[in-house]
Amino acid sequence: MNNRGKWRGLTRLWICVASTSVLLSGCWDRREVNDIAFIIAMSVDKEEDGKYRLGVQVPLVGSMGAFSGGGGGTSGTKNYYVDSAVGKTLREAQAILQSRMARIHYFAHYRVVVIGGGLAKSGISKPFDIITRFPENRLTSFVVMTEGKGIELLEAQPQLERFSGEALRELVKAFTIPVSIKDVAQMISTPGIDMFVPVFKPADTQPKGNRKEVEAMGLAAFRGDKLVKVYKRSDAAGIRWFQRYFTPLSLVVPIEKGWISAEFLKGHASVKPVMKQGRIHFDIHLYSSVFMPENMSQLDFNNYKAINELEKRLSEEVTNKVTFILNESKKHRMDPTGLGAAFAKRYPKLWENKYKKNWRKELSHITFRIHSKVEVTNIGQITNSLMKEGQ
Amino acid sequence: MGKSNSQQENPITGGSFDVCDLVELEGIPIASELNDNIGFLEQMFSESSDFVIRRFQLKNSVNAAAIFVDGLISTNEVNEALKTLMVLEDGSDRIEVIEEVLLPVSQITRVQDYKGLLQGVLSGDTGILVEGNQEALTLGIRGADTRSVNEPEGEAVVRGPREGFIENIRTNTSMLRRKLKTPRLKMKSLIVGRKSNTNIVVAFLDGVANPQLVDEVTQRISQIEIDAVLESGYIESLIQDSEYSPFPQVMYSERPDTVAAALLEGRVAIFVDGTPMVLLVPTTFWMMLQASEDYYERFQMATFLRLLRYLFLAISLVTPALYVAVTTYHQQMIPTTLLLSIAAAREAIPFPAIVEVLIMEVAFEALREAGIRLPKTVGQAVSILGALVVGQAAVQAGIVSAPMVIVVSITGIASFTVPHFNAAIAIRLIRFPLMFAAAFLGIYGILVGLLIIVGHMASLRSFGVPYLSPLAPMSVGDLKDTLIRAPWSEMEHRPTSLGVKNARRINGEFVSNYHRAVKVAQERKEKERGRSDE
Numbered sequence: 001m002n003n004r005g006k007w008r009g010l011t012r013l014w015i016c017v018a019s020t021s022v023l024l025s026g027c028w029d030r031r032e033v034n035d036i037a038f039i040i041a042m043s044v045d046k047e048e049d050g051k052y053r054l055g056v057q058v059p060l061v062g063s064m065g066a067f068s069g070g071g072g073g074t075s076g077t078k079n080y081y082v083d084s085a086v087g088k089t090l091r092e093a094q095a096i097l098q099s100r101m102a103r104i105h106y107f108a109h110y111r112v113v114v115i116g117g118g119l120a121k122s123g124i125s126k127p128f129d130i131i132t133r134f135p136e137n138r139l140t141s142f143v144v145m146t147e148g149k150g151i152e153l154l155e156a157q158p159q160l161e162r163f164s165g166e167a168l169r170e171l172v173k174a175f176t177i178p179v180s181i182k183d184v185a186q187m188i189s190t191p192g193i194d195m196f197v198p199v200f201k202p203a204d205t206q207p208k209g210n211r212k213e214v215e216a217m218g219l220a221a222f223r224g225d226k227l228v229k230v231y232k233r234s235d236a237a238g239i240r241w242f243q244r245y246f247t248p249l250s251l252v253v254p255i256e257k258g259w260i261s262a263e264f265l266k267g268h269a270s271v272k273p274v275m276k277q278g279r280i281h282f283d284i285h286l287y288s289s290v291f292m293p294e295n296m297s298q299l300d301f302n303n304y305k306a307i308n309e310l311e312k313r314l315s316e317e318v319t320n321k322v323t324f325i326l327n328e329s330k331k332h333r334m335d336p337t338g339l340g341a342a343f344a345k346r347y348p349k350l351w352e353n354k355y356k357k358n359w360r361k362e363l364s365h366i367t368f369r370i371h372s373k374v375e376v377t378n379i380g381q382i383t384n385s386l387m388k389e390g391q
Numbered sequence: 392m393g394k395s396n397s398q399q400e401n402p403i404t405g406g407s408f409d410v411c412d413l414v415e416l417e418g419i420p421i422a423s424e425l426n427d428n429i430g431f432l433e434q435m436f437s438e439s440s441d442f443v444i445r446r447f448q449l450k451n452s453v454n455a456a457a458i459f460v461d462g463l464i465s466t467n468e469v470n471e472a473l474k475t476l477m478v479l480e481d482g483s484d485r486i487e488v489i490e491e492v493l494l495p496v497s498q499i500t501r502v503q504d505y506k507g508l509l510q511g512v513l514s515g516d517t518g519i520l521v522e523g524n525q526e527a528l529t530l531g532i533r534g535a536d537t538r539s540v541n542e543p544e545g546e547a548v549v550r551g552p553r554e555g556f557i558e559n560i561r562t563n564t565s566m567l568r569r570k571l572k573t574p575r576l577k578m579k580s581l582i583v584g585r586k587s588n589t590n591i592v593v594a595f596l597d598g599v600a601n602p603q604l605v606d607e608v609t610q611r612i613s614q615i616e617i618d619a620v621l622e623s624g625y626i627e628s629l630i631q632d633s634e635y636s637p638f639p640q641v642m643y644s645e646r647p648d649t650v651a652a653a654l655l656e657g658r659v660a661i662f663v664d665g666t667p668m669v670l671l672v673p674t675t676f677w678m679m680l681q682a683s684e685d686y687y688e689r690f691q692m693a694t695f696l697r698l699l700r701y702l703f704l705a706i707s708l709v710t711p712a713l714y715v716a717v718t719t720y721h722q723q724m725i726p727t728t729l730l731l732s733i734a735a736a737r738e739a740i741p742f743p744a745i746v747e748v749l750i751m752e753v754a755f756e757a758l759r760e761a762g763i764r765l766p767k768t769v770g771q772a773v774s775i776l777g778a779l780v781v782g783q784a785a786v787q788a789g790i791v792s793a794p795m796v797i798v799v800s801i802t803g804i805a806s807f808t809v810p811h812f813n814a815a816i817a818i819r820l821i822r823f824p825l826m827f828a829a830a831f832l833g834i835y836g837i838l839v840g841l842l843i844i845v846g847h848m849a850s851l852r853s854f855g856v857p858y859l860s861p862l863a864p865m866s867v868g869d870l871k872d873t874l875i876r877a878p879w880s881e882m883e884h885r886p887t888s889l890g891v892k893n894a895r896r897i898n899g900e901f902v903s904n905y906h907r908a909v910k911v912a913q914e915r916k917e918k919e920r921g922r923s924d925e
Contacts, residue, residue, distance in 0.1 A: 030719050030830075032743050033734045040727070061734040108723035109730060136723070 037103035041165025043150030045116035054093035055084035055151035111169035116150035120227035139182040156202040156212040192340025223334040238325035241269040258297030271342040282368040315372035416505040425522040453484040463515035465534025498531025560664035570651035587619035592662040623663040640853040642674040657891035673856035679814030693876040707805035712829035720833030736792040745830035860888040
């Protein structure tokens with residue numbers, strides 16, 4: 001009985017301690033889903049007076065169909081809206097935005113960050129501080145750039161997706177080289193590689209409809225955190241071979257009085273840096289695997305030599321693409337393909353002591369040689385066009 | 392009352408005895424005067440219209456009486472017995488002669504005291520009192536109406552025997568005996584309840600069950616002092632280790648094959664008269680999640696079903712809590728498009744998620760209860776009403792959201808996958824505190840809740856066997872019949888956690904011993920032949 005009394009006292013003490021600890025905890029972050037404004041995409045622009053403009057795209061969940069009773073008072077057909085505010089810092093802009101939004105901003109779900117052209121030119125590392133620091137943010141969200149104002153991309157109203165943010169994300173994943181916030185951070189902080197991001201712009205459908213689509217335009221290459229040049233889709237193709245995951249692309253190649261479409265399904269580059277008489281030389285081996293969906297040339301694929309010829313032509317094309325990019329990086333002293341990183345892996349001491357600091361300067365002196373190998377693995381269901389006359 | 396002077400003078404002769412329970416009649420001897428006995432019985436059973444005292448004379452004109460309860464006996468057969476005494480057999484008036492020579496009744500017992508006599512008579516025997524004898528006979532000619540053996544409704548199977556226990560304990564024990572035809576099957580008889588005098592049979596396999604366990608069970612049952620035992624639940628409640636735990640520590644089954652299998656594992660079965668539910672001890676948590684069919688189906692299927700049950704057990708326990716936690720604290724964990732759908736569905740809902748989930752869960756529990764209690768004809772109306780009102784109308788009216796309806800129905804279905812009803816009840820109850828924990832502290836709260844639950848379960852014992860064994864404490868050999876169901880050829884041993892004596896189940900020592908004995912006998916024969924040749 002005595003023993004039991006002692007236990008009872010202990011239990012009471014524990015209950016007291018436990019209950020007060022619940023009451024004392026200040027972090028009472030219960031938020032119902034209908035008290036939250038989910039930010040699906042955001043844009044960062046630089047204003048002319050040096051302030052930052054933060055644009056957010058917020059879905060109006062009440063008008064999104066689904067199974068809701070009355071409620072959710074929204075008008076019009078749009079099921080999201082875009083708002084922006086200006087501040088000396090992004091947090092200030094966000095605070096201004098928040099003060100006219102009834103629901104708490106929730107940043108854990110944005111799909112893309114759009115960088116405006118002005119900001120890209122003046123350097124993106126300052127606004128990226130909060131994007132990487134604020135714990136709600138997702139490092140796996142994608143970063144894209146637009147040459148005009150970032151907010152214009154948010155205002156586009158694509159037909160197929162509910163929000164332009166969602167459309168951007170799908171496009172980035174499918175048709176460009178996806179670059180996430182984490183990738184940007186890594187590319188900025190790693191010496192020997194420079195960042196690049198996909199470029200989008202709002203585009204009209206043809207014939208012109210009342211909505212704007214977003215279109216992947218190409219690639220923006222940076223030196224450090226500042227924009228250097230924007231390349232067209234086909235010009236920037238060479239970078240894809242240097243990525244860890246090759247994203248498929250298709251090229252149109254002139255051959256034999258006509259054109260052939262080539263779908264590059266797999267691709268890989270192995271970069272071998274060599275020191276030749278004190279100068280840096282790169283041996284670059286490129287491998288590609290190609291599917292040919294369309295043949296508008298005179299090539300006769302009943303003859304296996306045609307495939308050899310096509311492979312030869314395609315490898316020339318790949319060499320041209322990569323050469324273009326490498327020459328561009330030599331010219332602009334930037335390194336989106338990561339040659340410096342490859343060199344650092346091979347010659348770590350030399351890199352640390354000699355080249356790390358002035359790699360950009362060194363870039364214009366490097367030489368390279370490209371060995372390209374293309375395999376056409378698939379020419380489709382027919383060898384010769386069914387439309388062609390029998391010979 | 393009156394026990395002290397029973398030696399000198401039989402207390403029943405004075406007429407001073409009040410109506411009392413059978414226990415108090417222990418040791419009260421039967422008087423040799425028939426009239427004393429009849430007077431006493433008439434006093435005891437005054438105002439009992441069903442109690443019959445039939446006076447008659449043996450063929451040699453000695454007075455006698457038959458006492459029985461109308462409705463509990465088989466009238467024709469009692470008539471036969473009386474006919475034998477009154478008309479056919481002419482002989483002694485001594486009770487032992489009547490028992491051994493005169494009465495052609497297979498079940499017949501000689502009793503000395505009123506407790507034994509009335510125990511038999513009130514259970515359906517017919518008592519025979521004869522003038523000048525201090526003993527009486529009880530004839531086991533019972534004929535009360537019982538339900539026929541039916542398919543057990545609580546534990547239906549696709550493959551397997553379709554007989555279930557009924558309310559009559561003798562029928563039940565016979566069904567068990569039919570499964571295990573061995574002298575090792577022991578059935579200890581006990582009587583519990585001052586008013587009900589319920590027959591209880593403790594069945595076990597001698598040589599398999601741990602004798603200490605059997606002693607413990609018998610001791611716990613015999614210590615029970617209660618008015619009446621109307622269902623095995625009374626016994627369960629009174630012999631289990633922790634009464635205040637929501638987890639049942641005694642399993643019940645209405646299937647003879649389940650009981651037989653439990654005995655073969657070294658467990659002890661407790662039959663209670665008047666109920667088809669037979670208790671099985673010791674019980675572990677995993678037993679609740681196993682159906683008898685697991686052992687009859689192919690082992691791959693049985694294993695798959697077991698894993699499925701474990702999965703759905705977890706789902707039925709945490710899904711509502713997880714939904715509340717994730718939608719109110721951890722929105723970042725939900726894929727964006729799903730989150731937007733949830734947000735869209737919740738847009739018009741006036742309540743916070745926890746209130747919403749409570750409305751739905753309570754409504755669902757009420758529906759389920761109504762479905763069980765209502766007469767079958769009304770049941771359909773209830774289910775339509777439930778599906779329409781709770782399901783669709785509540786969503787359209789904007790009281791609850793559609794995802795919540797899905798969560799609650801998944802939880803409901805999941806809780807039905809637990810084969811044993813009382814384990815499912817524990818899970819149903821625990822769900823609610825978990826929901827509150829989730830509403831207060833998010834996933835952290837759920838984890839704390841689960842830790843407390845697991846800790847509690849690990850501390851439970853059922854007759855000395857840890858509730859979570861063989862998982863905690865781990866005994867690797869038993870796992871092949873816990874998480875999975877190994878093929879029978881692999882399950883050579885009985886579960887070790889029960890401390891069984893004879894661990895081998897198949898390919899056992901018996902066979903090898905037999906072969907060894909045959910070999911020895913042959914060798915000896917050959918030796919003898921050789922000797923005789925010399």
